[in-house]
Every structure is written in C-alpha cells, then in structure tokens.
Amino acid sequence: MPAATSRKRPRKNARTALRFGRLAAMGTVTALILIAGVRGSWGTAQHVMLGKGREQGTMTVTACSEERCTGPYRPVSAGSRARARVTIGEPAAVRKGRTYAVTVKPGSGEVVRSGPAGLLYAWIPLGGALLLASVVVAGGLRLTRAAWVMAGAGLALLTAAFLAL
Structure with missing residues (x-):
C-alpha cells in the first residue's frame, strides 16, 4: 500500500509545480503588457497631466x-x-x-x-494594453472576473477617447 501512494504524490507535486509555473509566467506576461502600456502612454500623458x-x-x-x-x-x-x-x-x-x-x-x-481630450488620447496605449492583458488574465490565469474588469476598463478608455476626439 505505501508504494501506491508514493506514485501519486510525484504526480500531484508535478501538477502543482506546473500550475505555479503557468501562474508565474502568465502573471509576468500580464505585468509586462501593462507596464508597456503605461510606458507608451506616459511620454505624452506627463505633459498633459503635469502641466x-x-x-x-x-x-x-x-x-x-x-x-x-x-x-x-x-x-x-x-x-x-x-x-x-x-x-x-x-x-x-x-x-x-x-x-x-x-x-x-x-x-x-x-x-x-491638453484638456480632457488630450488626456484621454494620451492614455490610448494603456487602453489597448488593458484589452490585451485581459485575454492573458482570462486564458492564462483563469481569472475571468478580473479579465472582464480589465477589458471593460480598456474598452471604456478607448471609447471615451474616440468620443472626445
């Protein structure tokens, strides 16, 4: 009997390690996408926000x-x-x-x-990054509610910028 339980334990450890690896990799990808979105926006947004x-x-x-x-x-x-x-x-x-x-x-x-239209236009790269990151969060991290929130925020930002321009 003890031999049978020892065979199942390595599988469970392997699944846990793979799950942790997936979460770490997808979390890193999500963070990089969002950082790139903020960095892409900040070049213009700093002049509008810190006027x-x-x-x-x-x-x-x-x-x-x-x-x-x-x-x-x-x-x-x-x-x-x-x-x-x-x-x-x-x-x-x-x-x-x-x-x-x-x-x-x-x-x-x-x-x-400058003004509201300039501010919204400056943050368009972040809106796109939120939409892209929401796909990674939903598929890779399996956090569907968080993904819907991110997608909604990105879509709201892009729509507001489109209407303001």
Missing part, C-alpha cells in the same frame, strides 16, 4: 502631413511666448483649420493636446 509650470496655449492647425500637423501657437499661461510655427505629432487627433488647447514640450517646438 503646471509648462507653457500652455492654443494652436490653430494650418497644414498637415501624414505624420505631423503645424500651425501658430498663442500663449495662455504666464511666461509662455507666441510662436509662428509649432508641430503636433498626432494628425489623427487634430483637423486642419481648427484650434486646440495644447501644452508645449519643454525645450522644443512640439506640442501635445
């Missing part, structure tokens, strides 16, 4: 190419100076002939949209 002390104003879009739009900049904040030409790197977020609230990136002639 205090930065040059803020409006930009009227006069010309657009496939990668950039340009136009004059009018200051709104104290200490900001007018510029004849600034560029914005998100042609999908602006239209020619319209005026947008913007924040100037320090030390450059490049601007990013």
Whole structure:
C-alpha cells in the first residue's frame, strides 16, 4: 500500500509545480503588457497631466502631413511666448483649420493636446494594453472576473477617447 501512494504524490507535486509555473509566467506576461502600456502612454500623458509650470496655449492647425500637423501657437499661461510655427505629432487627433488647447514640450517646438481630450488620447496605449492583458488574465490565469474588469476598463478608455476626439 505505501508504494501506491508514493506514485501519486510525484504526480500531484508535478501538477502543482506546473500550475505555479503557468501562474508565474502568465502573471509576468500580464505585468509586462501593462507596464508597456503605461510606458507608451506616459511620454505624452506627463505633459498633459503635469502641466503646471509648462507653457500652455492654443494652436490653430494650418497644414498637415501624414505624420505631423503645424500651425501658430498663442500663449495662455504666464511666461509662455507666441510662436509662428509649432508641430503636433498626432494628425489623427487634430483637423486642419481648427484650434486646440495644447501644452508645449519643454525645450522644443512640439506640442501635445491638453484638456480632457488630450488626456484621454494620451492614455490610448494603456487602453489597448488593458484589452490585451485581459485575454492573458482570462486564458492564462483563469481569472475571468478580473479579465472582464480589465477589458471593460480598456474598452471604456478607448471609447471615451474616440468620443472626445
């Protein structure tokens, strides 16, 4: 009898080890996806969220190419100076002939949209990362409720950004 129980124990230990390995691997993948989403968003979001002390104003879009739009900049904040030409790197977020609230990136002639629309647009990479990570959480970690919450948050963020633009 003792020999029969010793055969089952290694199988149980192996299953436990495989389960732990799967959880560790999928948890790591999920964390990396979310970190990449935050990092992809932070490059623009920092200028919008931490706008205090930065040059803020409006930009009227006069010309657009496939990668950039340009136009004059009018200051709104104290200490900001007018510029004849600034560029914005998100042609999908602006239209020619319209005026947008913007924040100037320090030390450059490049601007990013500010306000609610600019904030939502800056966090689009995180919304995509939440959607992707929800698939990993549901399939790899078997946490369906958490996956639905993540997917819902990502979809809400993307939908809000789409409607704001």
